[in-house]
Structure formats: structure tokens, C-alpha cells
Amino acid sequence: MKKTTSGIVYVLFFIILTAVFTCCTIYFINLGRTTIIDNKSTSPDTINAVNIDGDDTGLSYRTVMLKDFSESPYYKPIKTTKGRESLSSESEKKLYDLITKSVTIISETKDENDHYRTERANIEGIHMSESEIRRSINAFVFDNPHIFWLDNLFGYAYVGEDTMVEFYSVISADECEKKYLVLNSAVNRIMASLEDGMSEFEREKFMHDFVINNCIYKGTVASLSDGWEYFSAYGSIVKGEAVCEGYAKSMQLLLNLSGIECMTIRGDSEGVGHMWNVVKIDDEWYHLDSTWDDTTNGAIYDFFNIDDEMIKTSHTISPIVDEVSLDQSKENDLRYNFFIPQCTSTQAGYYSKNAAVITTFDEETNNKVISALINAANSKEKYLPIMFGKEMQYEEYINTLFFNQPYKFYSYVNSANEQLDDEHKIDRDGLSIVKNENASLVRVVLAYTSDSEES
Template sequence: MPAALKRSLCALCCCALLCLCTACSGLEGTVKEEPNTASPAAGNIPAADKPAASGIEIDPSAQSGDYDYNTINGDDAPQQGYYTPISLTHGFDALQTQPQQYFYKRLTSDVYTVAQQPNEGGNYLIEKIHLPGMYLKEEEIRLVIEAFSSDHPEVFWLDNLFGYTFDGTDMVIQMYSIISPETIDIYTDEINAVADSMIASVPKGLDEYERERFIHDNLLARCTYATDTKNIQQNWKPFTVYGALAEGSAVCEGYTKAIQYLLRFVGIESIPVNGTAKEQWHQWNLVKIDDCWYHLDATWNDSTDYIFYDYFNITDTIIQYDHRIASDFFALDPDDICGSVGKEAQLFNITLPSCTETAANFYIHEAVILYGFDEKASAAVENKMLQTALEKKQELYIQISNSIAYNEAVEGLFYQAPYQFFTYIDHTNSLLGGEYAISKENVRIIKKERLRIVEIRLEYI
């Protein structure tokens, strides 16, 4: 079947083979089939690479030099909005020992104290974290840093590096900032300005699904995929909430951090997920809607022209069609977590909840189910089309029931008798009152057979 079939309206009976029209039905129009390019933001370019953090054992007798430290403001909370912000604690809740929890709590305060001058390596020292009378193995240090980062997307300045030492009694951990404290304050103000505006624009009275979609759509309208960023060493900003919000350019981690950061301020919990897609490192979100968890991949929903929803609140089973979830920390050996000779450290997740529900899936919410072409089934689609047209929305989603063959249904809707979709348009237009109408001459469709969805783009005249 060609990608686009043109059928001209005829008053007289024309040759069906030449005109591709329904004989005397007067229902045919023009259909243009577009490729299914969900995952386009990163789908056609190499994914930006972020290796696991580098950990180094430091000499306890070495002097780090004399540095003056500044305390960062750390005011990350937008000041406006109708919804109550929540604290993110998934990472902390997974920590099992008192030294792990103590290190985490010290991070929550000490990451805001940063040296004014860089060291010889160009990093800015964060105030050393002392763990008196405690000891953590390197894999535990990595666990706590991941837990902290997972709960604090607003802390965007941490370098992908840490050092540690143990003198037999006490442990000292050294964290690093990529930028100076003055720059951190400036960038934080820029993030807050964007977040203030976005959170203040979330309408009052939305349920959790509606809030999530509002944040998702507004972020994707603002942010584009940083196609020129190959790795975090080249450019760290697209990996952060700063890149996504302040600069409007991010890779998958930046999208993930921004989604998590914004959802927090409308009362929705989210967790970053480490994994791979197309055999390259990738990150996306788990989102908790009405006490159920779902996968949300905002990066793969983004595109140059459209916002897609194929990865909006999907199950573990669906996400694993083209994503691979990294192993759980507690299932890995220390050499896997920390790396060893000839073996790189692995990225991991921290005890992710299962995602098995479908109630908050985008297509469950937004698509109308097509069971056939009888009067009852047609009425359901026509009602959805009328609702779409009254709001002048461009997107209409039809989910083909498992009771009918997907391709046969698409043919019957658009390409051969009964050309049912154009009947829907005629009936809907008759109810619109004549001020405007749905065009039959430029109907664009995207077939998504795996999801049994037909996405239709409407135009109005």
C-alpha cells in the first residue's frame, strides 16, 4: 500500500481502478501515512555516554591545599503553584546501615559548601565529609552517592568523581563540583526562574495524570535533544536539570532529572531508571500515579515536530520491548559495581518498584477503542472525534481492538470500503454548525501496530 493515496470526490461513477474512490459513496478523502518516529529525539544518533563515577583512594596524609569555601544558597523550590511539593526519599529508604544513612545526610548539607578556587585538576572541592568511627566499602559509597543523586535532581553540579580514605578509625570522603559556588548560585537562579513559571502555569484542580501530562508536554515543548553532545566529559550541562530547563537542551539524563524535579513540585513522586536502549546507555523515569508505578521516557517521546506518547506510563513488559533495565545494586558483586582490572564499573538501579498497571497509560486515557464498523462501534469513534473537534485538537487516537485484525481495520478506515473514517468526518462536520470543519483532504496517520494504535493528525478548514 503506498504511503499516500489520493481519492477525488466525484459526482458521477468513475473507474475505481483509476480513481481509487468508493463507487458513488462520496466518502473518500486524502490520506497521508507518516512514519512512526516515536523515539526520534535520540533514536537516529548515538546516545550520549555517561560512565559510572570514578572512585579514587586518596592519601590521608596528603594536603588538599588551602581553599576558601562558600556556602551555596540552595533555595531550589519554586515559590508558586496550587499543589503541595513532596520530598523524594526512594534512594535514602533503600539504605540499610547507619553509616550509609549518615553519609547520605551529610551529603544533603555538605554539597552546598564548595571551594571558591579550583584544584590542579580543575575541579572545585566540596567540603570533606567525615564519618567518625565509621567505615564504608567503595561499593557502599557508590550506593549512597547514587541514592542521593536519585533523590536530588536539583543538585546538578556534582562531578562524576569521588575520593575516600580510612585511617583505621574514621573515614573521609571527598566530593567535587564541576563549577564554582558563584556559578552554582547563578545557574540555580536560572533554573528557579523557569520552574517558577512552569509550576505557576499548572492549572488548579488537575488530577495526578493530568499534572504529569502537563509537565511532560511543557518540558518537551521547551527542551530539545542535545544532538551534538557525545559524552559528559565534552559537555556536562545536557546531563542535568540545568541543561533541560535553563538552556533547553538535554540528553536523556537531563530530561529525566527535569521531569523528576518538576513533578516533585506538583506532588508526584518519580525515580530515575538506569538502563540501555539500542545497546547504549539510557535513562528514563518511573512515575507514581494514583499509587501505581509506570515507566515514562520523555526523551523518546520528544521529536522535532510532534510530542509522542508511546512511552507515557507503560508497564515493565512494554518498556522491555526496546529498553533494558540495569541490574539492581543488591544483585551485583562488588567488582561489577566498582570495576576491576579490565572491567568498567557498572551503572545500577536501587530496588525499583514493579510497573504492572495500565490505568494511567496515555492511550488508555486518550484513545477510543474500535471494535468494528457497526453502528455502536462507529458511534463511539464519532463521539470522540466530535469531542476532539470541539476543542480543535489536532490529534485523535484510535486503538484497534484485539477482536479485529489491525491491518484490516486500518484498510477499512482509510483505504477501501467502507472508508469508515471519512464517514466519521462527515457526521462530525454536520454537528459542528458550519463555523469550521475537519478537512478530508489532508488526513495524516501514523500506524503503530505493536501498540494497536492509529494516531491521526487532523486539519480544520
């Protein structure tokens, strides 16, 4: 967009950065979705029980040795248990505990239905319903982001007074152990990069930026058949490619190991299933969506520690498990959460801490923005975030800064450039902005004269 006044041309190209979340597909454990009965596969939309009364003696099982992740010498890791705590019956908790062992004992070869089986879990003295089994398994997945090999189906049967449950792995025992060691090594290298004395906010930003800078959003993936890795922390951390579930699980894993409480949240965004995180910083809960903060131009912080009001402008949160009946939870495509904290604070929001704040255009505010520009330019930052107060309408702030005389932001740039060396001077003609009216925010995309001269 071009603006001409008094013979001076002010050019401002509006670049609305498109975050790579346009087709975010959530891999919600569709437990029992594909059913094998008498070696025939039913419709993928039909929910039936897998007949597991057949002979199990022909398979050889091996225990996968899961090496513990190395702990940071500075920060005590946290183990997520909200999933198990939310289970209402002792039988559900019993199955949850049995899953912990079962998923590490995997067949070395596939069965007659082309699946790698895990050791069967037997819950004595009770017939568990399919809904109860689903809740137990989903709670286990919620608490264990490092478990990446579970397939999206299960089988169960009643044997006398007992319930027998069988799970499946997408890979063999040998392959699982090898891939887990690779994940373990990668995570340990990341943890070794943490420095002593980092605040919770600093550790969170470190992991947020690592995931975004080392992972590409896989927009072409629509289902597990396109590649199980993309829905896992393994895909995000090791392969560097993931969908929203991989982003969220890797954030949960890395932040928990960094001593920060972090869990996943299921919901929808733009009518599509989505997963993101809630994180506890300085005793307050916030929403964190690293998928939506990953853009084609690198990391942004529009969804870094935001409150309930802000997240609900673009995301819909699925209900808590307590609000879902057993009959409802039997449905394959029903999304629900095991923990939804109240997120009411904005104190640890990235922009609350780092944005230049403009309420009125007085001398004090002008000096603060100029100082923020100088600091950003000296670090060759890509963006300068500016938050607005309530004294004026959002568009009035925007017009005063960029479109109406005296074009305040350009005067800020001129003042900043007088104090910057040639390497860090800001290119006035290369500026662009990204508006976020919901957050009363604008991100100024900075350009530097030294960069344009080199090109």
C-alpha cells in the same frame, strides 16, 4: 501511498514520526572514572582512587545558599528518599547524609588539578570500600534531581580508622549559587501555573507537555565533556536543551514538587544507555518516558503511563541494586536502579483515557469515532489516537479503516465535517497515520482545510 478505486483517489501519506531519541546518552555518575595521581591523568577507562592526602589549606570554600523551591498553594511536595532507603549499611547512610552538606560547600577557585572541590566528608571509625562509596553517592544523586553541579569523579582515602571522601563540582561556588537561583526562579514560575483542583493525571500531563514544549533533545551530545548542563534538570528547564537524563531529572523534580511520586529508571533502549521515569498516579505505578514522547512534530503520548509489558517492547530495565554485588557495583559502566515498582495497570495511560476505541465496526462505535473526531477538530488537535480491541487482527483494523472499501475512516471524516464549521473542517487529503502495533494503536495525524487554504 495512493489508493484508487471507482475513479476516486484516496491519498494517505504514511509519516512514521521519528522521536528525537536516536542517540540518547545517559550520564551515569562514573565515580572515580578520571583519576588524578601526582598531577597525571590516567586512562579514562581505568578506575583508580584519587590521592586526597595532599595539602587542602590553599583553597577557600564557601557555602552555597540553596533557596527552597516555592510550594504550590494547592499541592504538597514529595521528597524522594528511595535511594537512601535502599542502602544496606549504616556507614553508607552516614556518607549519604554527609554528602547533603558537602555538596553545598564548594571551593571558590580550582585546585592544582583544575577541579572545584567540595568539602571532604569524614566517616569515622570505618574503612568504606569503593563500592560502598559509589552506592552512597549514586543513591544521593537518585534522590536529588535538583543537584546539578556534581562532577563525575570522586576521591577517597583512609586516615587512621576513618574514611575520607572528596567530591568535585563542575562550577565554582559563586557560579553554582547564581545558576541555582535561576533554576529556582524558573521552577517557581512553572509551579505557579498549576491550578487548584487538578488531578494527578492532569498535573502529570501539564509537566510532561511543559518539558517537551520547552526543551530540545540534544542529539549531538555524547559525554559530559560536551556540556554538563545537558545531563541535568538545569539544562532541561533553564537552557531548554538536554539528553534523556535531563528530561528524566526535570520530570522527577517538577512532579515531586507537584505532589506526585516520581523517580528515575536506568536502562537501555536500542542498545544505548537510557533514563526515564516511573510515576505513581492514583496509587498505581507507570512508566513515563518524556524523551521518547518528544518528536520533531511536538508531544506525543506513546510512553505516557504505560505498563511493564509495554515498556519492555523497546526498553531494557537495569537490575535493582540489591541484585548487584559489591564487586559488580565497583564497575564504572554498570547501571543499576534503587527502586523498580511493578507497573501493571493501564488505567491512567494517556490513550486509555483519551483514545477512541474500536472493537467492532457497529453503529455505536461509528458514532463514538465521529464524536471523537469532532471534539479533536474543534480543539484543532494534531492527532486522533485510536485503540483497537482483540476481535480482529491489527492489520485488519488498519485496512478496514484506511485501505479497503468502504474506507471507514473517510466516512467518519465526511460525517464529522458536516457538523464542523469551515475553520475546523478536516482535510481528507492531508491525513496521515502513525502505527503502533505493540500498543494496538494508530495515531491519525489530522490536517485542516483552513490551514491548507492559508498556506
